[in-house]
Amino acid sequence: MTQNRSAVATLLADAKQLITENRYDEAVSRCLSACQLSPDLSDPWIELAAIYLRQQRYEQSLQAVAQIMTAGESQKVRLQLIAAAALRGLGRYAEASQAIDTALNLAPGDPRVINSKVGILLAQRRYTDALPLVENLLNSEPTHLEGYLNLGIVLQGLGRSDEALTAFDRLLEIKPDHASALMNRSSVLVTLARPQEALQAADAALAMQPDALIALLNKTAALLALKRPREALTVSERLLRLNSRHGKGLINKIIALLDLGNFPEALATALNALTFDSYNPDLLGLKIQALLGLNRFAEAQADCQRILAKHPDRIVVKLSLAKALVGLGSSSVAISTVDVILAAIPHHPEAASLKADLLVGRNEWETAATLIKAALVQHPDQAQLWVAQSALLLSKERYTEALTATERALALDPNHLQATVNQMAALNSLQRFTEALAAGQTLIAQQTPDWQLYANQGAALAGSERFADARQAFATAEALDQKAFRAFRWRQEVYGIASDALLPDIDPYAEFLAFKVAKLEHCYWRSCEAVLARATALIEENLAQGQLTPLPPFKALSLPLSPELTRAMAQSRGTFLNNGMAAPRQALAFSYPNAITDRLKIGYVSADFREHPTAHLMRGLFSRHDRQQFEIFVYALCKDDGSDYYQRIKTDADQFVDLTALSNAEAATRIHADGIHILVDLMGYTGYARSEIFALQPAPIQVSYLGYPGTLGAPFIPYILADNVVLPEPLRPYFTEKPVYLPECYQVNDDSQEIAATGIQRRDVGLPETGFVFCCFNKPAKIDPVLFAVWMQILAQVPSSVLWLLAANDEITTHLRNEAEAQGITGERLIFAQRLPKSQHLERHRLADLFLDTRLYNAHTTASDALWAGLPVLTCLGNTFPSRVAASLLQAVGLPELITHSLEEYQAQAIHLATTPAELRSLRTKLAYNRTRMPLFDTSRFTRHLEEAYRLMWDRHARGLPPTLLRVTPLPSDA
The missing domain is CATH 1.25.40.10 (Tetratricopeptide repeat domain)
Incomplete structure (x- = not known):
């Protein structure tokens, strides 16, 4: 018997040593041997039960406890603790509580028993019941380590994270290397959104217990919060190698993968x-x-x-x-x-941000801005709302304010991806390219797979004239998300982009010129001549190599480029479209009617049947068409913006078709199926155009009109509607289209426009009560430095006069006032008008004395607005289509005396009219009389002329003749 006891003691000593080496299976073997030698002894069974408990083999642990026949008083407490722990592991909390209550009867103040009781309550999440037990324990034993550990866990369960952190810190003051305290401390720090400290605590715990699942889990969470997903992925995979079904570990791995794209x-x-x-x-x-x-x-x-x-x-x-x-x-x-x-x-940050983005997609900018502003009042600490604010400001070209918004976002969340992207975009737009590259450097170094990062990096590199590097960055962006990248770079964010759109590779030259021209459009002219020279050189280089123009043809219309160059630019685009759609055009193989018909089907295509200048001009046209001879189809490339214009045009069309959800081939197929005889392109190469539809040639006759005052250089658009003023014979060689000349004026106007009667006064809009008010409500991009200098000379010669301009943003206002100051005119003499609803905008024209037109690209709709409101327009006849439109309007309203032929004459006439009140009054009286009597605002008369143009084109086609120059004979003056 003595020999057996000695052998048992040796076996148990070996088992305990093996436990310290984490060799539990061998320790179990030793204990089982000891139990076989002396089955009546309690010690081997107790040690065996304890080892099973460590291995979470709870049933075996309980079975070992059941083998014990007798036990001493001290052993009975340990047995109850082991049994309670095993029962808790099995989720049998009521039985576990009974075991602990038995132990408490045996040892009422034993800290081990109290902590075990707390453990059972914690497993049941009964934190309120556990708290007094822990507090009583610590009152009696102020340095009890497990008491502080449990106190921290209880407080964390009660949501009292700061107090929980204090408990763990107190424990660590007593024992700095307490691994469980470090793990739980890291958990609390994750909850408190203090990821850097959480990471440090988790690493300290892992240094002692490399395979501790809680520490690995907390480290992953901290790395994710620190926007270090690649490291987080590595740690989560390390955790999952230990437990492949760990729920939170799998969730963190998925989050890391999502963050990595x-x-x-x-x-x-x-x-x-x-x-x-x-x-x-x-x-x-x-x-x-x-x-x-x-x-x-x-x-x-x-x-x-x-x-x-x-x-x-x-x-x-x-x-x-x-x-x-x-x-x-x-x-x-x-x-x-x-x-x-x-x-x-209300004001849920992510929901508000998403709704704002959707509202922008519907052109409801102001509603989106109001939504984000209200949300920021409630949640100024939410980075994503500042990001949404920055996106809105970027869309409105308020770049300095957008930059400030991104800085606010990044102060709250230094690693916010979209905030960084928007910061780069704002810096690029401000042409602070070195700063833009620095802003994205960290995320790019981490190989963050977001196309926007590389798109903005490419833009900054292009702006810095590092064209080869820019091309590589653009290629990376496109590889990450071709559709999103191309849609964004080609400015098709609002209405999306057709699945079969022709999108050329992004040219770094184009990005460079976009930035430079944007500066000119923002009235920053310090390097104007150098920009124009550089633009011309890059355009000519591309065209010489048979490449697309790096400057969009529409942008060229506002710049003093040669007509030969602007035609070549348009032709490069037209050729690209024609060649790119050749295969689908051949596959569709449309056939066309060519018979004389009593009723022509006319199709109008545009993305601007909304609150837009095109709709402002055309709204009254559709209802005036002769339905006996014409069937009118309107094909919208835009969604309903809720405006009266959209609704009126939709109502007045015989058929109104929304093409936004269709591919170009599907749209062309629909148009062809409708049997359209003449398809009218109201957009040309302007924003949101879908020229590919026309390149597929769904109609036998296709004509360019109104939206694009220049040649398209496209073989699939053989005609352009014009008049003798805007397209005189000397300009015809620069157009590939055959002109169809309308009499009187090519531009349609709506004679049913409402003019508000609010009784607005000059003081209401910041104008002086007395003195002469010159105005120009053209967008600032149409103002050029040569003309602005003339304007300043006019102001200098007309004392107490002011110039009333349309406000765009603070940057443009500052540039213009600085330019004025540089030319000896105080900045206060430039007054800026805010945008108003159309009827009120028309009304305020009556507060001005004379409208001064721009020279390279005239007022078009804007000039019609002024004349309709009774405000005389002074223009200088140019040598391009867009620079002759105002002259056409003035001719048609019977005011040719307001057409000048040089800037010297323009300046002299402006000064003369401003200093000769009687003559100006006479002009206003004449305009008021002519407005409803001359052809310009006779919408019905214009419609008859337009219909005759359609008949001439169709008659020629029906006779099998090619397109040629055509002229519409004017109706009798009393018709």
Whole structure:
């Protein structure tokens, strides 16, 4: 018997040594041997039960406890503790509590028993019940380590994170290397959004326990919060090697993969996790995010709806549903979904940001700005709202304010990706390229897979004339997301981009010139001549190599470039479109009617049937067409913006067709199926145009009109509508189209425009009560330094006069006032008008005395507005189509005396009229009389002339003759 006891003691000593080496299976073997030698002894069974407990083999631990026949008083307490721990591990909390209560009867003040009781309560999340036990323990033993550990866990469970942190810190003051305290401390720091400190605490714990799951989990969470997803992924994979089914570990891995843009692997990981945790809404939500990243919107929508059927209040899923709906083209439903969130949680930051983005997509800028402003009042500490604010300001070209908004966002979240992107965009727009590159340097060094980063990096490099590097950055952006990158760079964010759009590679020359020309358009003219020279050189270089023009043809119309060059630029674009659509055009193989018909089908195509100058001019046209001879089709490339213009045009068309959701081939097929005889391009190469539709030639006759005052250089547009003033014979060689001359004036005008009668006074808009008011409500991009100098000379010669301009942003206002000061005119003599609804805008014209036209690109709709409101317009006849439009308008309204032929004459006439009140009054009286009697504002007469132009074109086609110059004979004056 004595020999057996000695052998048992040796075996138990070996087992204890093996436990210190974490060799639990061998320790179990030693204990079992000891139990076989002396089955009646309690010590081997107690040690065996304790080892099983360490291995989380709870049933075996309880079985070992059951083998003990007798035990001493001290052993009985330990047995109850082991049994309670095993029962807790099995989730049998009531039995565990009974075991602990037995131990408490045996040892009422034993800290081990109290902490075990607390542990059972913690497992049941009964934090309120546990708190007094822990506090009583620490009152009696102020340095009890496990007491502080449990106190911290209890306080954390009660949401008292700051107090929990204090408890863990107190423990660590006593024992700095307490691994559990470090792990729990890191958990609290993650909760408190103090990720850097959480990372340090987790690393300290891992230094002692390299495989501690809680420490690995906290380290992953901290790295994710620090926007270090690549490191977070590595740590999460280390955790999952220890426990491949660790739920939170899998979730963190998926989040890291999503942050890295690795959507395929994120989806695969989520699907794998869902095989053994299929109802976890967090996993389902991450799966949805991966599907959104892969543009699998229909699947994402279906998953969102499944989750919301069971969990209707999950905000994150509702937001994901809205994003899926946007991807599916259902922006209206998406807004309704977001509105549900905002109704429940007003000013919810992410919901407000998403809705603002959707509103911008509908051109509802002011509503979006109001929404974000209100949300910021409630949540000024939310970085994503400042990001949304910066995006709105960028869209309005308020770059300095946008930069400030990004700085606010980055102060709150230094690693915010979109904030960094928007900061780069603002710096680029301010042409602070070195700073833009520095702003994105860290994220690019981390190989953050976001196309926007590289797009803005490419822009900064192009702006710095590092063209080869820029080309590489653009290639990286395109590789990451070709569709998004190209749509953004080609300025098609609002209405999206057709799936079969022709999008050339981004040319660094184009990006460079975009920045330089933008400076000119913002009235910063210090290097104007150098910019024009550089632009000309780069354009000629590309054209000589058979490449596209790096400056959009529309931009060229506002610059003093030669007509030969502007025609070549347009032709480069026309050739690109014609060649690019050759294969689909051949595949569609449209055939056309060519018979004489009593009723022509006319199709008008535009993205501007909305609150836009084109619609302002055309609104009255569609209802005036002779329905006996014409059937009118309106093809909209824009969504309903809620304006009266959109609604009126839609109502007045025989058929109004929204093409926004169709590809170019589908749109052309629809137009051809409608049997259109003459298709009218109202856009040319302006924003949101879809010239590919015309390149597919869905109609036998295609004509350019109104929106683009220049040649398109495109073989698929053989005609342009014009008049003798805007397109005289000397300019014809610079047009590839055959002109169809309308009599009197080529520009349609609406004779039903409302003029408000609010009784507005000069003082209401910041104008002086007395003195002469010159005005020009053209957009500032039309003002050039040569003309501005003439304006300043006019102001100098007309004392007490002011110049009333249309405000755009503070940067332009500052530039213009600085230019005025440099030419001896105080900046205060330039007064800037804010935008108003159209009827009120027309009314305020009556506060001015004389409209001064711009020279390179005249007032077009703007001149019609002034004349309709009764304000005389003084223009200088140029030598290009866009510089002769105001002269055409003045001729048609019977005021040729306001057409000058040189800047010297223009300046002299402006001064003369300003200093000869009687003559100016006479002109105003004449304009008031002519306005309703001369052809300019006779919409019905204009419509008859336009219809005759259509007949002439169709008659020639029906006779099998090629396009040629055509002239419409004017109706009798009394018709």
